[in-house]
Amino acid sequence: MSDTHIHRTKPEWKENALIDAQTYEAWYQESVENPDAFWGQHGQRIDWFKPFTKVKNTSFDGNVSIKWFEDGELNVSYNCLDRHLEKRGDQVAILWEGDNPAEDRKITYRELHAEVCKLANVLKSRGVKKGDRVTIYMPMIPEAVAAMLACTRIGAVHSVVFGGFSPDSLAGRIIDCKSDFIITADQGLRGGRAVPLKENADKAIAIAEKAGAKVKNVLVVKRTGGEISWADGRDLWYHDEMAGASAECEPERMNAEDPLFILYTSGSTGSPKGVLHTTGGYLVFASMTHQYVFDYHDGDIYWCTADVGWVTGHSYIVYGPLANGATSLVFEGVPNYPDSSRFWQIIDKHQVNIFYTAPTAIRALMGAGDEYVTKSSRKSLRLLGSVGEPINPEAWEWYYRVVGEERCAIVDTWWQTETGGILITPLPGAIDLKPGSATKPFFGVKPQLVDGEGSVIEGAGSGNLCIIDSWPGQMRTVYGDHDRFVQTYFSTYKGKYFTGDGCRRDEDGYYWITGRVDDVLNVSGHRMGTAEVESALVSHPKVSEAAVVGYPHDVKGQGIYCYVTLMAGEAPSEELKKELVAHVRKEIGPIAAPDKIQFAPGLPKTRSGKIMRRILRKIAEDNYTALGDTSTLADPAVVNDLVENRQNRR
Ligand code: WT7
Numbered sequence: 001m002s003d004t005h006i007h008r009t010k011p012e013w014k015e016n017a018l019i020d021a022q023t024y025e026a027w028y029q030e031s032v033e034n035p036d037a038f039w040g041q042h043g044q045r046i047d048w049f050k051p052f053t054k055v056k057n058t059s060f061d062g063n064v065s066i067k068w069f070e071d072g073e074l075n076v077s078y079n080c081l082d083r084h085l086e087k088r089g090d091q092v093a094i095l096w097e098g099d100n101p102a103e104d105r106k107i108t109y110r111e112l113h114a115e116v117c118k119l120a121n122v123l124k125s126r127g128v129k130k131g132d133r134v135t136i137y138m139p140m141i142p143e144a145v146a147a148m149l150a151c152t153r154i155g156a157v158h159s160v161v162f163g164g165f166s167p168d169s170l171a172g173r174i175i176d177c178k179s180d181f182i183i184t185a186d187q188g189l190r191g192g193r194a195v196p197l198k199e200n201a202d203k204a205i206a207i208a209e210k211a212g213a214k215v216k217n218v219l220v221v222k223r224t225g226g227e228i229s230w231a232d233g234r235d236l237w238y239h240d241e242m243a244g245a246s247a248e249c250e251p252e253r254m255n256a257e258d259p260l261f262i263l264y265t266s267g268s269t270g271s272p273k274g275v276l277h278t279t280g281g282y283l284v285f286a287s288m289t290h291q292y293v294f295d296y297h298d299g300d301i302y303w304c305t306a307d308v309g310w311v312t313g314h315s316y317i318v319y320g321p322l323a324n325g326a327t328s329l330v331f332e333g334v335p336n337y338p339d340s341s342r343f344w345q346i347i348d349k350h351q352v353n354i355f356y357t358a359p360t361a362i363r364a365l366m367g368a369g370d371e372y373v374t375k376s377s378r379k380s381l382r383l384l385g386s387v388g389e390p391i392n393p394e395a396w397e398w399y400y401r402v403v404g405e406e407r408c409a410i411v412d413t414w415w416q417t418e419t420g421g422i423l424i425t426p427l428p429g430a431i432d433l434k435p436g437s438a439t440k441p442f443f444g445v446k447p448q449l450v451d452g453e454g455s456v457i458e459g460a461g462s463g464n465l466c467i468i469d470s471w472p473g474q475m476r477t478v479y480g481d482h483d484r485f486v487q488t489y490f491s492t493y494k495g496k497y498f499t500g501d502g503c504r505r506d507e508d509g510y511y512w513i514t515g516r517v518d519d520v521l522n523v524s525g526h527r528m529g530t531a532e533v534e535s536a537l538v539s540h541p542k543v544s545e546a547a548v549v550g551y552p553h554d555v556k557g558q559g560i561y562c563y564v565t566l567m568a569g570e571a572p573s574e575e576l577k578k579e580l581v582a583h584v585r586k587e588i589g590p591i592a593a594p595d596k597i598q599f600a601p602g603l604p605k606t607r608s609g610k611i612m613r614r615i616l617r618k619i620a621e622d623n624y625t626a627l628g629d630t631s632t633l634a635d636p637a638v639v640n641d642l643v644e645n646r647q648n649r650r
Contacts, residue, residue: 005393007400007433013409017295017429024430024440031443032469038444039068039472043284046323047083049073049253052280058470060495064486067257068281068472075251076152076260076283077120080322081113082251089113092327094142095301097346099189099333107142109325112149115142118245119150125245126181126217126236130155130252133179133262136308137161137170137201139188140332143221143238144308145318147183152260152279155252156181159262159274162309163188163195165589167203169272173264174208174215177274177479183238185221186228191337198228256280262479263311265417266529267488268500268519274479275311275417282420283323285473289421289442290320293411294354294383295428301380303329304356305343310526311417312387315473316356320421335361340368344376344403356385356413359395360524363555366398373402383428385411388525389557390513396435414438414513416499417527418489420473423447424511437510444471449505454493457505464517465503466496519613521550521558526591528560533594536587537562540580542570547603547611551596551620551648559595561620561648563603572599596620596647602638604630619643622650 014020019027031038036055043052052072059065084091089110096105107115128134134156138144144160151158159177161170174182182205188195198220205215218231221238260279264272290296302321306312321328329350335343343365347355365372384404386396391412400410409428415421423445424438431439441447449463450456457463474497478485492498502514516522519530530548537546545565553559564580566572577597585593604612618627624643630636 005434007435009429009432010409012407014429016297017427018297019292019295019427019430021430024427027443028441032446035444035469039284042288043069043072043280043472045287046074046079046280046283049075052256056470060468060470060490060497063482064490066470066474066476068470069256069284072256072280073253074256074280074283075254076279076319077116077149078251079283080149080319081109081116084109084325085113088325091325093322094145095327095329095350096142097329097331097333097350099192099337101338101342101345105142112142112146114247115146116149116153117247117249118242119146120153120249121245122219122241123150123156123181124154124249128154128156128181131259132156132181133159133177135159135161135170135174135177135179135182137163137182137184137197138221138308139163139185139190139195139197139223140307140330141185141221141223142330143185145330148261148308148314148318149322153249153251155254155258157259157261159264160309160314161264162307162589163197164309164591166586167200167207168587169589170200170204171207171211172271173274174204175211175213176264176271177262178213180214180216181219182215182217183219183221185223187224187226189224189332191334194224194226202229202231254279257476261314263314263417265311266520266527266532268529269531270529271532272529273481273484273488275475276477276479277420277473278476281472281474283319285421285471286315286320287323289473290316290326291324292427293413293422293425293442294356294385296321296324296326296354298325300326300353300382301329301351302326302354303331303347303350303352304385305331305335305358305361306356306387311420315421335365336368339372340365341372341376344373344378347378347381348376351380353380354383354385355381356387358388358525359386359391360389360555360557362386362391362395362399366395366402367555370402378403378405381408383411384408385413387413387415389522390515391436393435400435409433412436412438414511418475419471420475423467423471424513434510437506437512439510441511447503447511448496449503450493450496460505460507462502462504462514464493465499465501465511465513466493467499468496521548521560523550523553523558523560523591524556528588528592532588533560533562533584533592536584536592537564537580539587540583542567542576543580544568545603547613547616548594549613549617549620551617553595556595560592561596561598562594563598563600563616563642565600565603598642598645598647600638600642600645602635602641604638604642605634606632607634609634615639616642619646620648622646622648
């Protein structure tokens with residue numbers, strides 16, 4: 001990589017930075033050579049009711065066992081709230097900006113503490129106990145944050161389900177973790193449109209109860225006042241329950257390895273997995289990465305545009321920032337409502353210093369035109385972040401030049417739901433930037449590239465990205481299915497955590513994530529299993545078989561391309577395509593809506609019946625002249641039809 005593509009650390013970035021280049025090198029060496037000493041020291045950044053005496057006890061071999069700070073005791077809500085009250089009780093904790101630009105709220109640490117304690121008491125009074133799973137299906141309102149923290153206060157395990165998921169998807173998650181308490185809102189509000197959360201929750205509960213689940217209570221925040229149905233005895237209004245609740249609630253003493261939350265995520269096969277994170281290590285890692293990656297200083301206004309339904313919202317809207325006593329901006333709306341200048345207007349309105357968003361949003365806003373950006377000031381901005389998918393250098397440069405006016409460093413942060421926090425990233429005062437590269441490993445992270453046979457690639461080269469030793473924020477298991485955890489992440493390459501991503505390491509030791517190498521799609525930064533979309537398609541009565549692949553999409557990163565074989569006697573039509581798109585939206589949620597559907601009389605299969613996705617991907621990419629070896633196909637003729645009727649012609 002030539003020097004012209006390097007953005008050297010600017011003197012202004014170094015000036016006040018928490019970590020400089022020498023410190024990065026020194027700490028990194030220490031962290032990988034002596035993890036017990038390193039994490040023993042940094043584990044002190046949070047408050048422990050009972051200090052830990054053991055630091056790291058982890059093994060990626062055999063049955064895989066991951067324990068950090070295992071004899072320590074703490075409470076997450078205490079760390080995010082109580083311990084700040086003395087110094088910053090009146091500082092804003094949650095700076096809420098509504099979907100409607102005229103609506104906002106400022107909630108101080110003291111106020112959030114009171115809200116969380118009350119809600120914790122409400123949960124207790126309704127029988128929610130330590131270890132119980134609470135499902136949170138909420139819009140981006142302060143009560144969503146309060147709900148998460150209230151669970152942690154009493155040791156309940158939350159499972160936040162993104163508000164864009166369908167009743168079916170919500171039901172699956174309720175069933176899987178046997179959750180009998182749901183917190184939701186009457187409706188959400190996004191881009192001026194109402195999202196029927198309570199209605200979806202009602203449908204989900206009906207589906208779940210048919211499958212034998214039992215939901216005891218649904219706690220409902222009144223957000224819009226829209227019409228909803230009500231199940232007496234089961235449904236409870238948030239404001240009614242809170243009215244009589246005490247604002248004092250002792251935080252539960254939790255063991256470091258007690259479960260903190262479950263978050264469902266898609267893999268290459270099967271239904272979404274319940275990624276389980278635990279208490280101590282997760283909080284140490286979320287707060288430490290938040291501080292150093294975003295070079296967070298006391299008093300900074302920090303904004304991460306993610307939704308709390310994703311891990312980014314967990315670690316970098318709620319737990320990391322609040323553990324650090326930050327002011328965290330929570331935005332209810334979308335980037336292009338009322339128009340494409342919304343992000344930049346919010347930055348000016350609230351004087352945001354640190355801004356963290358996704359490449360898909362950057363590309364969409366880049367497409368809307370510079371004038372939406374340049375009519376705002378953005379003088380408050382000091383640092384920009386990116387997460388969710390590889391950021392193409394063009395989008396990176398635009399973000400750097402137009403949004404940040406070449407004044408702000410960009411941290412391209414690579415991580416996963418499973419990793420709990422950021423693993424590969426620049427530190428803005430320490431690491432020179434290369435557009436499109438997530439750069440270097442964070443403290444304690446040991447990446448390794450391996451080829452298809454499992455041989456380690458040294459120096460510059462490309463391969464599959466593994467992490468060969470544990471870090472405190474790592475997931476501990478798949479909820480209720482430890483075998484699946486071991487199988488999914490530790491069986492491809494024995495003794496290594498396999499990320500599912502492909503990666504290149506350049507001659508400077510910089511990491512360039514190239515995207516998933518498994519059957520997982522990344523659509524607008526949302527992770528989706530091709531198998532999930534396929535099973536949604538085949539659940540339609542007219543579909544006999546389906547194969548789904550990703551293809552390059554200018555804004556979404558990847559689009560969803562579906563090959564569909566119809567039942568005998570069913571005729572392909574544009575109408576039916578629309579019906580299938582609607583069907584997938586209904587089954588999974590709008591984020592899974594297919595971009596292209598191609599009716600295929602047959603799918604390319606090997607003689608043993610395995611679908612050759614390699615070929616389907618090529619055709620979806622409109623790269624059909626390089627299909628490679630098709631000699632193992634059972635019926636090579638199907639390929640001609642697929643190519644002839646391809647839907648993505650460039
Ligand atoms: C997958 C994880 C945890 C953040 C939100 C997504 C892709 C994430 C980057 C990045 C290239 C990235 C990877 C990863 N990804 N960040 N900076 N550069 N790729 O979490 O839903 O668990 O998805 O997102 O493919 O495996 P997730």
